[in-house]
Amino acid sequence: MEVPKFLIILLLAATIASSEARLSSLRQGSSLKVEEESDFLVSPNGTFSSGFYKVDTNASCYSIWFTNSVNKTVVWMANRDKPVSRRVSKLTLHRNGNLVLTDGVGSIVWSTNTFPDAGVEAQLLETGNLVLINQEKMIIWQSFDSPTDTLLPSQRLVKNTTLVSVRSQGTYLSGFYNFRFYDNNVLYLIYSGPLFSSVYFPKQDKTVFDFKRTPYNSSKVAILDEAGQFISSDDFMFNASDYGIGPKRRLTMDYDGILRLYSLDESTGLWEMSWLPDGVDACLVHGLCGAYGICTYKPQPTCSCPYGFSLNDSSDGSKGCSPLFNLSNDATKSDFMVLPNTDYYGYDMETYASGISFRACRNACLTDSRCKGFGYALDGKGQCFLSKDEVITKLETYDLNCSAAQVSLKTGDLEVEKSNKNRYMVYLVGFVSSFAIIEAICIGLTWWYAFRKHAHEEFVNMGDIALAMGFKRFTYAELKRATNGFKQEVGKGGFGTVYKGVLDERVVAVKRLDGILQGDAEFWAEVSVIGNINHRNLVKLWGFCADNKHKLLVYEYLENGSLDKILFTSDGELGLEQRYNIALGTAKGLSYLHEECLEWVLHCDVKPQNILLDDHLEPKVADFGMSKLFKDIHGIRDIDGMGFSKVWGTRGYMAPEWMMNLKIDAKADVYSYGIVLLELLSGKSASILISALAKEYIECNQLARCVTEKIRKEGLEEVIDPRLLPESDNKKLERLMKVGLLCAQDDRSARPAMSKVVELLLEKDE
Known part of the structure; x- marks a missing residue:
């Protein structure tokens, strides 16, 4: 029976498509792209696959996994601590034999650092080993040499x-x-x-x-x-x-x-x-329940806290517990909490003693300013273990192992199973404040004051956790002193006033936020997202203050101030190369916010006032994340986690979709960036430029259309800042103008993503 030709063609096409989806090797000059979900390597018998593995909504890692296991069990990752964007990122075997992983803006995230002769290809072996093999079939690099977990x-x-x-x-x-x-x-x-x-x-x-x-x-x-x-x-x-x-x-x-x-x-x-x-056993694993946590079997290992402490994260016991009161070294007021059959392992001081009484052990802790608690073994040997002061003062970064009753002490066999007498206790000297509060209440403090004290100390602990995450919580009094009573104002905008100050021996910019309605805990949660964003073209958040009505942010200070103060002044000296670098750096910063952060951020107010310049005129985008902090007062709604629905931003820079009550996404920032680019080229603010052009072109009511019409009729040089023309690098000027007009289009679907903008700006002139 003859098979119809069209069926043969379909079968052949299916075979080709399958072979493209299941690559046996990657040759020099070829890439695997993150957008192509079927673009991956497969081992000869199909046991393992290797490609981009989604680790978050917008982040991926290049990985190897078991093909036929549920949820694709990952066995190796190239970049697990530096996920790449799920847009434009790719793995490329360069012609020089180097296997390179790049993110959405072309930055190298990981590479094999191999530079052999030609004839190299990448293969995934049936063992699960990703290898680079040269023409002599010798392995010059393999993933087996750098395992993950x-x-x-x-x-x-x-x-x-x-x-x-x-x-x-x-x-x-x-x-x-x-x-x-x-x-x-x-x-x-x-x-x-x-x-x-x-x-x-x-x-x-x-x-x-x-x-x-x-x-x-x-x-x-x-x-x-x-x-x-x-x-x-x-x-x-x-x-x-x-x-x-x-x-x-x-x-x-x-x-x-x-x-x-x-x-x-x-x-x-x-x-x-x-x-x-x-x-x-699970409860014997050090650090399992974090600082001050106690691991018990119920019947599965469960993390809990001593009385007077609370879990830092109810969904993750490994983050430990925090006290709800002040801890004190004052021996005249100290008291102890008894935790039977418990051991805080790993923080014993050098003052271990045996053969001493319980009272002597307790007194040794009281008289040593470093001691915050002690353990005493009731095994007849009189063993005394004093716990270091650092356990308390640096609780946000210490993870203490907390063990169940059957755990042994470091020296001697004291397991509960062997003898009912083999029990020991750990005493924490941390409950000074709790007893002090009780005493204070007894002599006349009101319940109202006690409640205020409790709430304040709980948030102090939140600030300590923030410090461990890379930024710090300051008190209002600290920032008031640092700014000399908020005297030196260096900027003012829709979110509040910025003051110059000196904090921890470094110059800082302190922004007082106006009209924040969030409570301290919600404000801290939102700030923590902003504080963990780090890119060379984004202003770094160093800390925050949340003292009831006082909400402030502490940023790095940039001496050159904002772009508008240099660009729109007659004596401003910004050459073409400097303006180009400002345009490129700003694009990289926005691209990072849109596509590379594990939690995407829309800026919603891109303008020269929010682009700061360092000593080398390197741009840093400021005020990103403000939409998260001000959403309550401005009535902004997050729709499906993708954007906002009410007006936000500065007139002249706002995309048309704001006025049309459409859902806002990253393309609104692209529009604003396009306006900034046109300002960089013209040397005039958007409002002045459109006003001047509208006099010539009555039909002109949108900046990109005005500029396009002006260029069409009179040439590029009629729009460009006269201070740039002597440099006469027309190709670079044309490229910047092209990108600016492309970004500032009315139709948002025609605007490029910020990662594409970076690519366009980096294109080589032919």
């Missing part, structure tokens, strides 16, 4: 490689738990927090020999084989419960600090645990 069969763990957990369940940022060889040639599970590191497996109350390990083999190599057996040079060995050739397996350092071996049930795509370390 997973070890695959045949992948070696050596002295320079580490398995690092993810930060939390559902995220892919690097966490604090490691599996690696330590300096003594032994494999350990290690908690590596921001300020301290500690081993929690094997337990440190015994020698490595007690665990049948050896520190004498310095080769430092371990491997998981195809049958599910793990063998290490330090004699650490284990087998999968389903030992034997067949199942697909992975050894993963999980987010909760426990190393687990998994086997894949290919019929369901689900993973089954086939091994975990003996003696590592």
Whole structure:
């Protein structure tokens, strides 16, 4: 029977499409693009796939995953701590043999740093190893040499490689738990927090020999084989419960600090645990419940707080607890809270003592200004452990391991299971203020004052957490002193007045916000988003103040001020190259806000007054994120998480869709940027320029149309700032004008994205 020709053609087309979606290799000069969801590499038998993996609404990481597992279990990521935009980003194997990952604006995020001869191609092997192979079929780079949180069969763990957990369940940022060889040639599970590191497996109350390990083999190599057996040079060995050739397996350092071996049930795509370390219960993992948290079994490990403390994040116990009162070192007022069968591991002072009484241990803590609490073991040995002052004063960055009743102390075997007498207590000297408040109430303080005190101290703790996130919470009194009573005004706008000040020995710009209706907690939450945005072309937020009605922001100070103060003055000296760099830097900053932030931000008020210049005339966009802070007073609504619905911005720079009551998106910022670009070229403000042109062209009521008409009839030089013409770089002038007119079009669908604007500005002249 003859097959119809049209059917053959359809089958052939389907085969070609399939082969394009399942690339076997990436050759020099080729790219994998983030927008093409079917654009990825596949291992020979299809076990593994490699491509862009979505980690957030608008962010991706280049990854390797098990093709047939539920939710595509990721085993490796190139850029898990620097996700790229889901627009324009790509992985390219350059002709020089370097495999490079670039973001939406063309910046290099990750690369293999390989520069071999021609004939290189990238392949994903059936083992899950992404490799670069040269013409001699030699591997010149492989992903197996830089694991993330997973070890695959045949992948070696050596002295320079580490398995690092993810930060939390559902995220892919690097966490604090490691599996690696330590300096003594032994494999350990290690908690590596921001300020301290500690081993929690094997337990440190015994020698490595007690665990049948050896520190004498310095080769430092371990491997998981195809049958599910793990063998290490330090004699650490284990087998999968389903030992034997067949199942697909992975050894993963999980987010909760426990190393687990998994086997894949290919019929369901689900993973089954086939091994975990003996003696590592969840509550024994250091840092699991964060600062001051207590881990208990209910029956699953659960994080809670001591009385008088509250969870920093009710959905994530690892962020720890915070006191709702002041902690004091005043020995005359101190008292203690008893926490039976609990150990805050990792912060003992050097003053360990044994054979002393409970009272002597307590007094030792009271008389040492560094001590904030103590542990005492009721095992007959009189062991006393004093806790460091830093545990309290830097609680926002310390993660204390909090253990359940069956945990042992660092020295001696005190496990509850062995004896009902083996119980110990940790006493925190932190409840000075709580008793002080009680005393104060007894002598006449009102309940109203107590409530105010409680609320204030709770927010002080929020400020401490903000400091750990990279910016700081200041009091109103601090900012008033820093600005000398808000005397030196350096700017004023729709959001408030800006003052110059000196804070922590650096010059700052302090913005007093007018009309904020948000409460302190909501304001802090919104500010935290802005404070975590960091780009060279965005003004950096250093801190904030939220003292009831006083809402202020603290920014880096830029001596040259805003663009309008230089551009629109007769003595302003901005050459073509400087204006071009300002245009490019501003575009990069807006592109970052629109496409690269993990939480997209619309500026909604792009204008020269909000473009600040540093000492080198490098532009930095200011006032981004204000729409989040002022949405209550201005009545702005967020529609489907995509934009705003009511008027916002400055006349002359506002896109037509604002006036038409249409939904606002990033293209509104593009329009405003286009107006700024036309101002850069003309040297005149938008209002003055359109007023002058409207006298010549009566039909002209929109700046881009006015400028276009002027250029069409009289030439480009009639629009350009006369101060630029002597430089006579017509190609650069034409490119800037082209981009400006393109951005300032009435039809928003015709405006380019800011990432495209960056590309257009960076195009080479032919």
